[in-house]
Amino acid sequence: MTFFRTLFISCSLFSSALLFGQQSDSVQIRQFFNEALLRGKSHEDLRSLCKDIGARITGSAQAQMAVEWGKRKMEEYGFDKVTLQPVTVPHWERGTKEVAWFQTASNQVVQLDILALGGSIGTNGLLKAEVIQFNHLDELKKASKAQVQGKIVFLNQPMNPADIVTFTAYGGCYAIRGQGAVEAAKLGAVGVVIRSLAMPEDQHPHTGSMYYETGIAKIPAGALSTKSSNLLAEAIQKGKTQLIFEMDCRDYPDVQSFNVVGELKGSSKSGEIITIGGHLDSWDTGEGAHDDGAGIVHCLEAIRILKQLKIQPVHTIRVVFFMNEENGNKGGQGYAKWAKDNNEKQVAAIESDRGGFTPHGFECDGPDNYLKLIQSFRSLLLPYGLYHFEKGYGGVDISPLKEAYKGIPLFGFVPDSQRYFDFHHAPSDVFESVNKRELELGCASMAAFVYLLDKGL
Known part of the structure; x- marks a missing residue:
């Protein structure tokens, strides 16, 4: 009887610890959403990127100004490390x-x-x-x-x-x-x-x-x-x-640009890195608000929220504003090569490049055990409208990491898709086309997903 009693007590303690952990995570995630919805910076940051900088086609003066904007924003929000990673990109003008x-x-x-x-x-x-x-x-x-x-x-x-x-x-x-x-x-x-x-x-x-x-x-x-x-x-x-x-229109010689890279240092001494990001460049019509200003802001605001709430992750969370997704993916390719050449321990990557609409969830491009991991997040994230945790696509910018790191899981942010192709690559893709609340919900969703993924890996 003593054995069974000990087993019962052990199981009860484990269940209690698990329940306590879920309750603790639930409280924490609620704080992420409160911060984004009540004190968020995302809408103003997107306005600044779209209106103060404008359309950001690779090789343009606006693209260079966007690099400076991204570096300044990361420094303003107190990221632990901010660097510019050089990348050679094409230059085409309309x-x-x-x-x-x-x-x-x-x-x-x-x-x-x-x-x-x-x-x-x-x-x-x-x-x-x-x-x-x-x-x-x-x-x-x-x-x-x-x-x-x-x-x-x-x-x-x-x-x-x-x-x-x-x-x-x-x-x-x-x-x-x-x-x-x-x-x-x-x-x-x-x-x-x-x-x-x-x-x-x-x-x-x-x-x-x-x-x-x-x-x-x-x-x-x-x-x-x-x-x-x-x-x-x-x-x-x-x-x-x-x-x-x-x-x-015509082509010009390639020029040097940069990926903007910022970090939130992890507590582990293993040096393992979770990369999150979107692309800083856009087409030269409109303002690149949904494609991909919203994705840039999702990631920027997610890390600002984690820092503001004094969350120290286990893994280092690295935000990358990639350059040249639209016409070459030189930023994504250059980042993967740079990470591999420096013997970095990249363990996962997340991309937001599907617009600033109402968030629905995340997709997994990777082995089934990672899909099961993110599906375990559903009960915690369902109260916020996040239900889609399925096999799918990560993103163009992070896709080169699959070649550099065999078996690495890539995750893609999934918002509602119905209006995306109203604006995609069009003059109508301007700041005014992005709903403030939908953008903020996306930022909080990214913060929550990063938080849970960091704990689960």
Whole structure:
């Protein structure tokens, strides 16, 4: 009987300790949310990044000013260590404002909303040619050279509105942007325009990276707004249509920029590091508010909250504001190489790069034991609307760590996705498009997740 009594007492003590730990964590997480919602700095910090600095395309003066802004903010909030990690990045500029029209057989002329795709060459003056429409990249690939030679290709593939997760819809038609110019040039096209990768029907064209291939002619590539795409499609359906557009974009030599790196030192002497971050660069239209100013602020504010509440983590928490996610990922690649070359012990990474909308949870790109770990957080985080803890994607910036550190778990912050592609890479991605309360909830969610992950690893 003594044995069973001892066992019962031991189990009771263990259960009590576990319950006490959960209650303690619950109280702590509530404090994170109170700090973010009642005394938070995130909304003003995002305003400053968007309005005082502006759009931050890699290689621009604004990108350099953003680096200085990030370093200053980390120092202002008392991060334990703040450094700039040099990284060589591409430099592409849009030039003068793009313009476009279509002209019908009856000489009707209609102006269109257009943006050059990132990395495109210019048109060298007005480019005018008959336009031919394809509704999917696969249709273009099946076309003959005789159909396409000397024409401008119009890829009019919409994002699928039936996809509940809009990132799935985005992935379904990303290829028209990334590969459209190459496939059109193979058939002798003189230019390509695509339907913007966007959910709503509006007048905002959406830019984003496109690519050329060695040995394939480079042709100008632009994106039309969804409303302009509909107008052009209607005109083509009625008869032969000319497209006229001008873009003045060009490449410049690579330049030096920086990842901004700040730390909250851990209590362990093991030197193990959890990296969290987002990308500091943005496209040159709008202000990069959701993509990825919100992600930058999520991470900045999360560490400010932990410091403000005097939380000392076990692991060192390192915040990285990555440079050049949008058109090269040189910041992410450079950081992973730098960490490996310095024999750092990277044990996990978290990225926020899906906008500043209402938080739903986190995804895990890594072994199943890490997925089970974050699923154990659900009961503590469910009162704050966080329920999504599933297999998924971490992020572009942290993805190179998978090659440098085999088996490392990557985690991606998951907010509501329904409105993200209203603003993604568009002139409408401005500070005013971000809801203050949703942003603050995201910051507190990041602080809570970092806190629990640090304890659980």
